[in-house]
Amino acid sequence: MAVGCDLEVDVNGEETFMVDKKIISSYSGRLRKLFGKSTGSARNIKVIFNDFPGGAESFELFSRFCYNNGRIDTTPCNISLLHCAAQFMEMNNSVSGSQNLMEQTEKSLQEINDWTWSELLMIIKQCQGLFPSVDSSPILEKCMDSIIGRISLYSESSPCLSTSSLDSSGIRVSCDSRSTESLKSSFSRATWWFEDLLVLSLDLVEMVIKSMVLQKFDNAIISKFLMYYQKSKFYTATLDEKRKLVETVIDMLYILDWNSVLCKSLFEILRVALSLNISKCSRNKLESMIGSQLDQAALDNLLIPSPHGMAHLYDINLVLRFLKAFLHDGKSQVTSMRLKKVARLMDLYMGEVAPDPCLKPSKFLALAVALPDSARDSYDEIYHATDIYLEVHSGLSEEEKMKIYCVLNCEKLSAEARNHLSQNKKFSSKSAVKALKSQQLKLKSLLQGTNNLKGNGGSPSSLGEMRSRGKTNEAGEQIVLYASKFELSDSEKLRAHLQGMQCRVMELEKVCRKMQTQITKIMKSRVSSHSNARSLPKLCS
The missing domain is CATH 3.30.710.10 (Potassium Channel Kv1.1; Chain A)
Structure with a gap:
């Protein structure tokens, strides 16, 4: 042809x-x-x-x-x-x-x-x-x-696989007498493939990760690869490519087990993401992941500069969103231990941001009350942060000061802190006394509720129990009356009364706890015996 x-x-x-x-x-x-x-x-x-x-x-x-x-x-x-x-x-x-x-x-x-x-x-x-x-x-x-x-x-x-062994049809384990030097230049057992897969485009990486997740790959290894890929590709990418890269990495990390992702790595991504104006969806995902591991964060991680145009030094709103995500974390249980670790972290954070002259009282209060009272065994750090804040923000109104005073749980202050508080002139104002009275009124209300609970359980069955109830009521009234005797014009008397009041508060709290324990035992005993003839034990000796 x-x-x-x-x-x-x-x-x-x-x-x-x-x-x-x-x-x-x-x-x-x-x-x-x-x-x-x-x-x-x-x-x-x-x-x-x-x-x-x-x-x-x-x-x-x-x-x-x-x-x-x-x-x-x-x-x-x-x-x-x-x-x-x-x-x-x-x-x-x-x-x-x-x-x-x-x-x-x-x-x-x-x-x-x-x-x-x-x-x-x-x-x-x-x-x-x-x-x-x-x-x-x-x-x-x-x-x-x-x-x-x-x-x-x-x-x-293969525990010591080298990439050259992959070019054979079988699996070759290169662990001979030169294994020490071989291991120095070869990939580790779990991450040997990281560098080879850098040839993949972002779309293909997404395909690989989703497939690995479906096949139950180790999520910790996947997260390390994503971080490795992001760092390797980042510096040679354009601005739009960087934004797409970070958003894709966040989306892929989000579908993993969050506990498998290092908290440090998430904060590294965050600092990069803040400069790229990533999508709101990706930002929310990243904040949720960080919030779920907030108990693993360090103070330096949280000291993130405020967004452009904001007067205050640090991004308080971002930290508040972390706290919200932590408290509402649906992927892991917020235990008492984790809660206390976050509380200690927030105490340090408040002490760091308190000297900021542009920090509004509302933001300082939001940080102080974001966690429940049970998260803190001691309020000493909160007191020190409050003291610093009041010193820097001396021009606050009485109403603003009173709100700040109310965040302190004086019962959880150490003896040293209480002594410092009693001599602290910033807490000798009229608003400070009002705040302390408010705490005592709340305590009296709690006490009355406890007595009502006991009363609903049945009438006293012994003279000792009646005496015990009388002593408790009398103690509560004494504390409230004690607080009402403050002379607002005499700061020295205020300091002295404040010290005495804190001691009485601690005594009353012990009585309340003992009452609640005894009431619980009584109710359990009644249910088990189904008998109303048995006399109730004494609540207080």
Whole structure:
């Protein structure tokens, strides 16, 4: 058969090919549609492709297939180019009984388990470079499945795996007499694949991570890879690429077990994200993850500068959102121990932000009352932070001062702190006394509620119990009366009375706890015995 060159093909402006129109079009449905059914011998026909997948290299492979009567050796080096060329040129029909190119590439994919690790990575890299108009997903999906399978298999099988061993068909364990030096230059057992997968685009990384999650990979290893990938790609990326990179990493970390992600890593992402103006959705996800691990954070992590345009030094609103996320964490239980760790952290944070002259009273109060009273065994740090804040913000109104005084639980102050408080001139104002009286009234209300609870349980069954109740009521009234005797004009008397009042508060609290314990025992005893004839034990000796 005579072979002519009556067709000129310009491929993406890279290279021009002179080919036989009849031979080429017999294998390409796209060209047959272009030329129609004409069999004329018109010359100087030119076709321009601006989006041929794989460019000149791919078209040359396609031409070889056509000139070789529909036969070509399909290898890992060319399979993706041949597959995409066949798809672009619509080579779905067999010619003269020969197998079409699409069928040949699909058949070659069945041998994917025999390909080396390097060949798989090369194919994936080729697929990423092809034009997006061509669907290379069948090859990509099979390669990605093979990649993930080998990561899982080799990570479990070889404690000192080197990348060179992956280029063999089997698993080679290189732990000979030179193992010490070998380990220094090879990847660790769990993370040997990190650097190799840097060739993946962001979309493919997302595909890999989702597949790993479905296959129950170790979430801690996945999170480390995401951090490694983000750091490796970040500095060479454009601003938009950086934003997309950080958002994708956050989205992928969010679907993992949050406890597997290091708190330190989350704060590293946060500091990067704050400068990129990431989406609100991604920011909320990141804040939720950080909030869930707030008990693992350090003070330096929280000292984040306030957003541009804000007067105060630190981003108080961000920390308040962390606290909200911590208290409403649905993925892990907020235990008493975790709560107290966060309270200690917040005490330190309040002491750090208190000297800020631009910090509004409402924000300082929000930090102080964000956690329940049970989170703190001592209010000494809160008192010191409050003392600093009042010293810096001497121009507060009496109403604002009173609100700040009320955040202190004087009962949980140490003797040293109470002594300091009694001599502190900032707490000798009228509003301070009102705040202390308010605390005592709340205490009296609590005491009356406790007595009512006891009264509902039945009438006293012994003279000792009646005396006990009388003593408790008398103590409560004495404390309230004691507070009412303050002379607002005499600061020295106020300090002296304050010390006495704190001691009485502690005594009363002990009585209340003892009453509650005894009442609980009484009720349990009644339920178990079903008898009303048994006399109640004394509440107080």
